[in-house]
Amino acid sequence: MTGSQLSQAIIKAFLQGGEGFLEGTVAALLPLLWLITLALHLARPYMVRTTQKFSLRLGADIWWLLYVGIRDLVLAVVAIMSFMYLYPDVVVADALPIGGSLAAAAIFGVMLVKLVADADDDPRAFKLVSTLLGVGSALYLVPTLLGVQLSSAVWGPGWASIAKALTTNTDPGLAVALSWIAVAAIAVMGLIALWYDLRVPVQRVRRERASAGLKPDGQGG
Amino acid sequence: MTPDVVTRAISQAILQGGMQWVVSTIAAFMPGLWALTVIFHLARPYILRTVRKLTLRFGADVWWLGYVLVRDGVMLITFALSTIFLFPNLLITIPLPLTAPLAAVLLFASLYVKLLYDADEDFQAYRVSTLLLAVGAALYLVPQIFAIEATSQGWLAGVANFLTSTSNTAWVGPIDALSLVGYLAIGGLIYLQVAITGRRFGRKRDQVSEAATIAS
Numbered sequence: 001m002t003g004s005q006l007s008q009a010i011i012k013a014f015l016q017g018g019e020g021f022l023e024g025t026v027a028a029l030l031p032l033l034w035l036i037t038l039a040l041h042l043a044r045p046y047m048v049r050t051t052q053k054f055s056l057r058l059g060a061d062i063w064w065l066l067y068v069g070i071r072d073l074v075l076a077v078v079a080i081m082s083f084m085y086l087y088p089d090v091v092v093a094d095a096l097p098i099g100g101s102l103a104a105a106a107i108f109g110v111m112l113v114k115l116v117a118d119a120d121d122d123p124r125a126f127k128l129v130s131t132l133l134g135v136g137s138a139l140y141l142v143p144t145l146l147g148v149q150l151s152s153a154v155w156g157p158g159w160a161s162i163a164k165a166l167t168t169n170t171d172p173g174l175a176v177a178l179s180w181i182a183v184a185a186i187a188v189m190g191l192i193a194l195w196y197d198l199r200v201p202v203q204r205v206r207r208e209r210a211s212a213g214l215k216p217d218g219q220g221g
Numbered sequence: 222m223t224p225d226v227v228t229r230a231i232s233q234a235i236l237q238g239g240m241q242w243v244v245s246t247i248a249a250f251m252p253g254l255w256a257l258t259v260i261f262h263l264a265r266p267y268i269l270r271t272v273r274k275l276t277l278r279f280g281a282d283v284w285w286l287g288y289v290l291v292r293d294g295v296m297l298i299t300f301a302l303s304t305i306f307l308f309p310n311l312l313i314t315i316p317l318p319l320t321a322p323l324a325a326v327l328l329f330a331s332l333y334v335k336l337l338y339d340a341d342e343d344f345q346a347y348r349v350s351t352l353l354l355a356v357g358a359a360l361y362l363v364p365q366i367f368a369i370e371a372t373s374q375g376w377l378a379g380v381a382n383f384l385t386s387t388s389n390t391a392w393v394g395p396i397d398a399l400s401l402v403g404y405l406a407i408g409g410l411i412y413l414q415v416a417i418t419g420r421r422f423g424r425k426r427d428q429v430s431e432a433a434t435i436a437s
Contacts, residue, residue: 001222002222002226003222003226003227003229003230003233004230006222006227006230006231006234007230007231007233007234007237008234010230010231010234010235010238011234011237011238011241014234014238014239014241014242015238015241015242015245018242018245018246019245019249022246022249057276057277058277058279058280060276061275061276061277061279061280062280062283064274064275064280065271065275065280065283065284068271069284069287076257076260076261079256079260080253080256080257081253083252083253083256086366086370087365087366087370087371088370088371088373088374089370089371089372089373090370092373093373111260111264114267115263115264115266115267118270120271120274121274176373176374183366190259190355193263194263194351194355196263196266197262197263197265197266197351198348198351198352
């Protein structure tokens, strides 16, 4: 082996190892982030109840905007981290939950519903968001628990074959097909969001702000 | 192999590997940053709807300034990191999306519109900046998904070879040159309008904001 070959081997190991570490870390964080997303979304009745207990409107506003801000930021982070499920090379190479790509499509669906409808005030939109989040987290967490984390066949050979079917690198054909479906779904949702944004005139939005009835701070409380 | 050769090999590996790792990490973060930029930009109607629900101007202002700060901060970071796609040597040595430099130019153009026109109030400016962002994101994400991250898909080999910078070096030069001209043109326009003619110097308004004026 020459010095140059040794350098190339070390560089390759460095890059492949780094990439694998990054993808593994994201995959390990996502189940937790999915749970936090779901928990924050379902915490709405508690948050609304707490808002009503504040004696000052300032406290209530801060509480509500912190809740909405954290809830939506975690949602956006999950969507961005789920992006790796749209890459066929990644799903073929790594042991990931097979429903990850569809879960990514579901979370983009949640963001689209929140954009075009008022999920904080309209119960139908809230139900749709809850359904999409529930389906998305099930699509992510079930294959994680019964596929990726069960590959050592602790419950017998029957479960081992189920685990194989629920893990991307042991069922690459289905994993890649689901990835393409998710890519198509996200592309369509992106186009709908773009169309929706471009057709909402700023004048109307300005009127909405004007009619918001925002009161000077001195009148709060 | 002597100890000197091994030392040189390892130090070369650390230097080259480190450089490639930094570039690859930036390239790996870029799809996420592009998606986040588009998501924050398109979230404007939702954010305004939430502003309406806050009962005090203080809360509404904190929410709105938080949104604008994060949205524009992410956009600026995406733009700054996109600068690496203007380096031709990186494009021909590391597999990157072929149209990434053009995506960077469109992002710069969108920033130009936001800088010199009021995209938050003027609907035409908002439309133009949104379309520039959407086309820029497509120019980055399509090659990323269908070429860079799809090498395992044999049926996509032709598309992947065409859209990957290292396997289509003939197109790297012209695209890079076009992008550099775009950068210079937009940068020059900004400099001209802000620093030389002074027409876009900007004047600080006396009143706090339109919403505040209406509310009071």
